[in-house]
Each structure stands twice: as C-alpha cells, then as structure tokens.
Amino acid sequence: MELSVKAVKKKATEAARNEVLHRTLSDAGDRFVSLRENGFNQLEDPDGLRARGRAIKEKCLANMPNLLRLLEKKVTDAGGVVHWAKDGPTARKIILNLARQHGVKTVVKGKSMMTEEIALNKALAEKGIEAWETDLGEFIVQLAGETPSHIIAPAIHKNREEVGRLFSAKLGVPYTTNPEELTMVARKVLREKFLGADMGITGGNMAVAETGTLALFENEGNIRLSTSLPRVHVAIIGIEKVVETWDDFGVLMKLLSRSAAGQKMPTYLSLITGPKKANEQDGAEAFHLVLLDNGRSRMLGDRVLRDSLFCLRCGACLNVCPVYKRVGGHACGWVYSGPIGILLDSELLPPGSARDLAFACTLCGACAEVCPVLIEHPKMILDFRRRLAEDPMWKGPRVLSRVLPVKAYSWLSVxxxxxxxxxxxxxxxxxxxxxxxxxxxxxxxxxxxxxxxxxxxxxxxxxxxxxxxxxxxxxxxxxxxx
Ligand code: SF4
Ligand code: SF4
Structure with a gap:
C-alpha cells in the first residue's frame, strides 16, 4: 500500500477545518487522558513498572526467533495450526484458503488492527464472504464505509448525533442519540451474525510462548463470542506480539490496561490455547494462528526505529498529540495514526510514504511522556526526518522549503x-x-x-x-x- 501524498494533504486540510471533529476528538481524547492518569496514579511506582515493561519488550525482541519457534510448537501441541505470513498478500491468501477449506460464508470479526493492515475485509468481500465487525466502534465505521481513526477507539471521530443518523439510514431504525439505545440496536443486529457465522477472525494483544496461549483484551464481550461461537477461529498477530512468560504478560497487561483505559485489567480477558478440547463446551473446533511479518523483521534491524515494535497499541500517545487531536486518524492516510503511526508508517509502508506525517510533528514530546513502554517518539521522528533530508530521493523543494526558513532565521538571529x-x-x-x-x-x-x-x-x-x-x-x- 502506498500513501498518496495529495490525498493525505486533502484529508488533513478538510479535517483541520472541521470544528465538530476537533470538539469530538478533544472531548474523547481528554476522557481517555484522565482515565489513564487515574489508572497510573493508583500504582506505587508507575515509572518503575514502565521501565520493567520496556525491559521485557527488549528481552522478547532480542530473542524473538526462538520465542516464535517455541510459540509455534506449543500452539501445535495444543491442537492449533500456525501459519507464517511474510506480508499482507500472503496473510490474506492463508485466511482465504482457510475460509474456502471450511466452507465459510459468514465471518464475525473482533477488533484487529492487523486485519486493517492487510485490508482483509475487502479481500473477503471479493470472494463473496460476508464479514461483520462486532466491536461497536468498528461496526460503526464499517457501516459508514470508513476505516478506524484511532487504535483503540475506531469511531472516536463520530459524535452520537452522527451515529444516530448513520444507524437510522443504514439499519432503518428510528433516529436516536441515546447511547444505550444505539448500543441495543447494534447488539440486536450482531447477535444474529454471531449465531450464523462460520468463522471468527480476531487479532491478539499478546501470545505467551511458554504455553502457546493467545491473549485477547476487550471491554464489550464481542471477542469472546467471535472466538467461541463459530466453528473456526483464525487469529492474526504481528510477530512482535510474542512474549516469553506469564510474568512478562502480567507486567504488560497491567501497563496496557491502565494506559488504554485506566483499568487494572480488561473487562474481558480471553486466553486461548488451541481449539476446544473434548471435555470443553466452549470454543472453536479449529484454531489457526497467523504470524505476520510485513516489514517487522526489517524494523528489528533498524537501530532507532526498532523501538516502535515495543508498542502495545494502547492509544495513549494519540490522545495527547496536538496534531492528532486536530486532524484525527483519517488524515494520516493509513490504519496507524498519531505518533506511533508516523513511526510504523515510515517502516511498514514504501519508503517516503510517511514523510509528510513526520514533518507534521511539532516535537512537543507529549507522546513520549505517556508511553507505557517508554518509546521516545520525538527522538525517532527526528532521526527519520534526518534520513529524509539526507536521502537524495527526497531532497528537493519540499525539504528545502523547511530547511531554508530555519537557515535564514539562524543567519539573522546572530x-x-x-x-x-x-x-x-x-x-x-x-x-x-x-x-x-x-x-x-x-x-x-x-x-x-x-x-x-x-x-x-x-x-x-x-x-x-x-x-x-x-x-x-x-x-x-x-x-x-x-
Ligand atoms: S512530539 Fe509530535 S507526535 Fe509526539 S505528541 Fe508532539 S506533535 Fe504529536
Ligand atoms: S507508542 Fe506507546 S503510547 Fe503509543 S500506542 Fe504504542 S504503547 Fe501506547
């Protein structure tokens, strides 16, 4: 996928002029910020925990090949099947083949940035497979024909009036702005889909290598239904999601839950080790785990940008970023947005795709202040900018237009x-x-x-x-x- 700089600029310009969007993003972002603060204030040593989280990610990334092999063995021992996907097309092919083998007509999906990254819904639709997003925010953006605009709150850019109008137009229900009534509408529609689905597709927050267990965090219960009602469960995760032990998992869970929504732990935590066993009542009959690289191995070899692989996808850096709060996620042009989006896009997309995003950053440092695993986004963004400035391919009027004013100012200032x-x-x-x-x-x-x-x-x-x-x-x- 290549970002069209023109399209991104157009979206950013429209978003920057949209006052309703600013208010909606600011209100929602502020709510997340205060939830996070409350969550971390309850800890005795929040910075110590963040340092431990970072050390765990360092350790797991350093040992990633071995951990992935161990994960594969443990998942296989538990009756699951592991698939390796070097890129998006390979991952799509694997999932479409599985759907064909199992005669799948309808899929229910849990919220997954990974499936957004590989544009899975489009591929499923092209093969005539009906896919339903079951996370409420994802369901809203799917109905609207949009993509998520935030890592953990896909419909953060929509206020209740917009959702009311959308439901009324697409689902034929009376217009309401009451959140409970809107939720009940979604619930009624999705219940039928859960019961009729042949396959559940989810992402995963972590995979614990020592037991081959996939961990899924959620607050709505839709992932639990997506992984247990359909016959087949397919989970797709980035290779950086592997952790070694349950102790590692415990620390990262604490950080992720508090950082995302100020919770000690998610409302629902699903721990899945293979398909359901003979003596179990719930669970899928077949469990497949797709491990996606899609540029992550290359990132691992980058001395600066590799730290982006520490990301737990908590969304905290987006909620404090003044640029994100002004234009939202869609203006960034791809599935990852905000501070971490700049870094991931710069590595996961073709070279230079994220150059405008990198230069949109004000280097205020707010993102690094809140990151639970101490990712230093501004430092990394600066390094990325330096590379762009040095790269003959990107040198030229765009870089010069940024360099010349600074040079003129420094000449004048003395x-x-x-x-x-x-x-x-x-x-x-x-x-x-x-x-x-x-x-x-x-x-x-x-x-x-x-x-x-x-x-x-x-x-x-x-x-x-x-x-x-x-x-x-x-x-x-x-x-x-x-
Ligand atoms: S440093 Fe850049 S990316 Fe980070 S919060 Fe500030 S403007 Fe956003
Ligand atoms: S970079 Fe840090 S703050 Fe941002 S989403 Fe990832 S873990 Fe959360």
Missing part, C-alpha cells in the same frame, strides 16, 4: 541590527495586512499553510520588552534602596 530590521518590517506588513490583529490570508506559498491556522499577532520585540523589564526592576531596586 545579526542583531538586521534582526531588528526584519522585525520592524514584519510589524509594518502586519499593519497593512492584518489591521484588526487577525491575519485573514498569507501571500504566495504561505496561503495554504495560513488557511488552516490562526496566526498570532506580532507583538513588541522581546529585546525591547526585556530592556523595559530590566529598567523597571532597576527602578524598583533604586526606590527600595532609598
């Missing part, structure tokens, strides 16, 4: 007289172009940039304000001494 003249000139232009203090437009190439921003008014230069402050302090001291 020439006080010229610096003052430039300030004087800028304030003069402002008097003509923005007499009321608000810039309505900017000239030439700055027009598009300015159309999405409120440009603050140039104030009295700092050097003059500093001088005035020093003089008033001196005066005060003089008065005090007298």
């Amino acid at each position: 020439r006080p007289f010229l610096f003052r003249c430039a300030g004087f000139l800028a304030r003069g232009i402002q008097r003509v172009m923005a007499p009321s203090g608000e810039w309505k437009w900017l000239p030439g190439p700055l027009a598009e940039w300015g159309s999405r921003r409120k440009i603050p008014r140039f104030k009295r230069p700092f050097s003059r304000r500093w001088k005035a402050l020093k003089m008033s302090l001196k005066k005060k001291q003089g008065t005090g001494g007298g």
Whole structure:
C-alpha cells in the first residue's frame, strides 16, 4: 500500500477545518487522558513498572526467533495450526484458503488492527464472504464505509448525533442519540451474525510462548463470542506480539490496561490455547494462528526505529498529540495514526510514504511522556526526518522549503541590527495586512499553510520588552534602596 501524498494533504486540510471533529476528538481524547492518569496514579511506582515493561519488550525482541519457534510448537501441541505470513498478500491468501477449506460464508470479526493492515475485509468481500465487525466502534465505521481513526477507539471521530443518523439510514431504525439505545440496536443486529457465522477472525494483544496461549483484551464481550461461537477461529498477530512468560504478560497487561483505559485489567480477558478440547463446551473446533511479518523483521534491524515494535497499541500517545487531536486518524492516510503511526508508517509502508506525517510533528514530546513502554517518539521522528533530508530521493523543494526558513532565521538571529530590521518590517506588513490583529490570508506559498491556522499577532520585540523589564526592576531596586 502506498500513501498518496495529495490525498493525505486533502484529508488533513478538510479535517483541520472541521470544528465538530476537533470538539469530538478533544472531548474523547481528554476522557481517555484522565482515565489513564487515574489508572497510573493508583500504582506505587508507575515509572518503575514502565521501565520493567520496556525491559521485557527488549528481552522478547532480542530473542524473538526462538520465542516464535517455541510459540509455534506449543500452539501445535495444543491442537492449533500456525501459519507464517511474510506480508499482507500472503496473510490474506492463508485466511482465504482457510475460509474456502471450511466452507465459510459468514465471518464475525473482533477488533484487529492487523486485519486493517492487510485490508482483509475487502479481500473477503471479493470472494463473496460476508464479514461483520462486532466491536461497536468498528461496526460503526464499517457501516459508514470508513476505516478506524484511532487504535483503540475506531469511531472516536463520530459524535452520537452522527451515529444516530448513520444507524437510522443504514439499519432503518428510528433516529436516536441515546447511547444505550444505539448500543441495543447494534447488539440486536450482531447477535444474529454471531449465531450464523462460520468463522471468527480476531487479532491478539499478546501470545505467551511458554504455553502457546493467545491473549485477547476487550471491554464489550464481542471477542469472546467471535472466538467461541463459530466453528473456526483464525487469529492474526504481528510477530512482535510474542512474549516469553506469564510474568512478562502480567507486567504488560497491567501497563496496557491502565494506559488504554485506566483499568487494572480488561473487562474481558480471553486466553486461548488451541481449539476446544473434548471435555470443553466452549470454543472453536479449529484454531489457526497467523504470524505476520510485513516489514517487522526489517524494523528489528533498524537501530532507532526498532523501538516502535515495543508498542502495545494502547492509544495513549494519540490522545495527547496536538496534531492528532486536530486532524484525527483519517488524515494520516493509513490504519496507524498519531505518533506511533508516523513511526510504523515510515517502516511498514514504501519508503517516503510517511514523510509528510513526520514533518507534521511539532516535537512537543507529549507522546513520549505517556508511553507505557517508554518509546521516545520525538527522538525517532527526528532521526527519520534526518534520513529524509539526507536521502537524495527526497531532497528537493519540499525539504528545502523547511530547511531554508530555519537557515535564514539562524543567519539573522546572530545579526542583531538586521534582526531588528526584519522585525520592524514584519510589524509594518502586519499593519497593512492584518489591521484588526487577525491575519485573514498569507501571500504566495504561505496561503495554504495560513488557511488552516490562526496566526498570532506580532507583538513588541522581546529585546525591547526585556530592556523595559530590566529598567523597571532597576527602578524598583533604586526606590527600595532609598
Ligand atoms: S512530539 Fe509530535 S507526535 Fe509526539 S505528541 Fe508532539 S506533535 Fe504529536
Ligand atoms: S507508542 Fe506507546 S503510547 Fe503509543 S500506542 Fe504504542 S504503547 Fe501506547
């Protein structure tokens, strides 16, 4: 999949102008932020736990080939089947073959970024297989013909009025904005789908190698139904999701649940080791685990960007990112968005696809502050930008347009007289172009940039304000001494 820079820019421009979207994203993001804070405040040593989480991810990534082999053995011993997929097309082929072998007509899906990454729904539809998203947020975006705009809250960009209108139009139910009534509508539709589905497809939050167990976190109960009602369960996970032991799992579960929604643990935790056994009542008759690489091995070899593989997909970095909160996930153009999206896109998509995303970052550092496994996004984004700037393929007007203003500023800033003249000139232009203090437009190439921003008014230069402050302090001291 290649991102169209033009399409991404168009989406970002539209999103940046959408005030309803800003309010919806901000309100929802703030709620997640406060849930996370409450969750971490209850811990005695939250930073110690984060450091342990990071160390566990370091250890598991360093030993990934062995852990994956152990996982395969344990899953197989438990009666499951492991499939290796080097990329998206291979993973799609494996799942479509399984669907054909088992005579599958209808699929119910648990929320899975992995299936979004490989565009599985489209592939299923092309083969005439009906696939239903059963997570409420995913169900909403599926009905709307959209993709998720947040890692853990796919419909975060939609307010209840929009959902009410959507349900009314697509499901023929009376318009309502009552969340409980809307949930009951989805529940009624999906109950029938669970009962009639031949296959359940899910992702997975972790896979514990020592026992071959897949762990799935959720708060709605839909994953539990998707993995136990249909005859066949297919789970697809990235190879970086493997952990060695249950102790490792315990630490990461604590971090993920608190970081995502301030919970000690998810409302529902499904631990699946192979298909159901002869003496068990619940569970699928066949269990398949697809291990997807899709560029992750390459990432592992990258000394800086490999840290993105630590990601637990908690979504906390998105909720605090000022850029994400302004434009949302769809503006990023692919399934992963926000701070972690910049890093994953830069490695998982063709070279250069994420270059505009990388330059959209303000380097404020908020994402690194909240990451439960201490990923340093700004440092990594800077490194990615440096590579783009050095790469002859991407060098050119786009990079120059960013480099030239900085070079001009640094040249001026060490020439006080010229610096003052430039300030004087800028304030003069402002008097003509923005007499009321608000810039309505900017000239030439700055027009598009300015159309999405409120440009603050140039104030009295700092050097003059500093001088005035020093003089008033001196005066005060003089008065005090007298
Ligand atoms: S550093 Fe960049 S990616 Fe991280 S929160 Fe700030 S703007 Fe977003
Ligand atoms: S990068 Fe960190 S904060 Fe962002 S989703 Fe991943 S684990 Fe969560």
